[in-house]
Amino acid sequence: MDDFDGRTDVARGSGNGLVDSLTTAGAGRPEQYFLRSLSAPEDVELVNGVLADAFGIEGLVDGRPEHTVFEPARDHVAEYDGEPVANLGAFTRDLSVPGAVLPTTHVAMGAVRQLHRRRGLMTRLMHGQLRESRYVHHEPLSVLWASEARIYQRYGYGMASQNSTFTIDNREVRLKKEPTLSAGRLRETTPERVHDEIREVFERARPSRPGWSSRTGPWWTPLVEDPPPPFRKGYSTMRALLFDGTAGAEGYAIWRRKQDWSSDIVNGEVQVVELVATTPAAYAALWHFLLSVDLTRTVKWDFAAVDEPLRLLVNEPRALRMTTGDGLWARLVDLPAALSARRYSAPLDLVIEVTDSILPENAGRWRLTADDNDTTCVRTAGEPDLVCDVADLGAAYLGGTSLASLAAAGQVRERRPGALAAASTAFGWPVAPSALGLF
């Protein structure tokens, strides 16, 4: 029996998913696919070809040398008749998790050309990538944003964070208290001019917000450089707002605006691209500005956390018109390494029995112990306190989805009374996981 429900005949190559082939029944006749990793920066064009067909958008990945985040060696394609028809990529980045920062596979660019879908190509690429993450890159965790949430649960990913969107009616909402001028002052400029200061604020804030990813230079490009006017969708150039406190910059907002007079009355929009603050004073001052930009009626922010303090700062939280959806999906790639790397909110001594149909190395019974000094996760023959799938631990890993909630959904099962409540508390975290818009 192979990985594809008997539909395929699989010949494995290197064993870590780097080179592989796959024969599917296709439309009544065998079809041979050759799977390989890419090697050259120019291969980004092969990837863009597949993405254009699968997403209907041209040039999704920027291939210019100084701008690109593309990592050819982490990108795998399936070729048919010498042409790439499926793609799966990854970025090498760190992710903040409760109390730690972990090397984490950032999965992206999953795409299969329309004519080659539903033959198991993405499944094969995913399985190979998980093994490569574990055995080649030694990353205990993998995360992604899903184009459609239903795709990735079958690969052991669980919904680990929720994303909030604000569509604020700025006529209806004000801060309850005016920010005090003594705490610092605001500076208005362009992101390009204050790039270093922005990066420094981001680096200070990043470790304490689970779900935020590290950024090398090219990841900053879309935040600090404007696209050419035809690609701005009517928005202005990007603006930067910095809050200077006693010890330098304590927060920034990158934002832009769109003017709209279509209904003969002012109807402009402020779009918050990113807002990061390391002090409450900075956070309040930035929002005070953004909520009162002349000639605008709406403030839009697409990538906010579910516990955003803005909800508590304003006089009419309903006018924030906050909606939530799934954010990051997380998958434990190396279960003991991942579970022992994060910190827990309470002491813990728990035996978990785990199923993992793709990485059986993770399956079985694990004893997880945590106290103020040490966290360990080792195999055990002891009786389980909780039983679950690896996807449930992925969902709970960043502290944003409670094990109790997963149990109420019938996914996590409690075998020892009291174990679920204790584990739910310990896996929880004071700061909700969030994900950056830029991933």
Ligand SMILES: CC(=O)SCCNC(=O)CCNC(=O)[C@H](O)C(C)(C)COP(=O)(O)OP(=O)(O)OC[C@H]1O[C@@H](n2cnc3c(N)ncnc32)[C@H](O)[C@@H]1OP(=O)(O)O
């Ligand atoms: C992290 C990211 O990259 S997010 C971007 C994901 N990409 C896209 O959404 C682009 C458009 N879609 C596509 O390119 C493809 O349809 C993909 C990548 C989603 C799936 O590729 P495929 O090669 O068709 O997947 P594969 O054949 O391995 O399917 C495996 C299973 O998932 C199911 N499946 C795959 N995609 C979907 C979907 N969009 N909705 C529902 N079920 C799906 C298949 O039916 C199959 O189920 P089965 O095992 O019960 O038969």
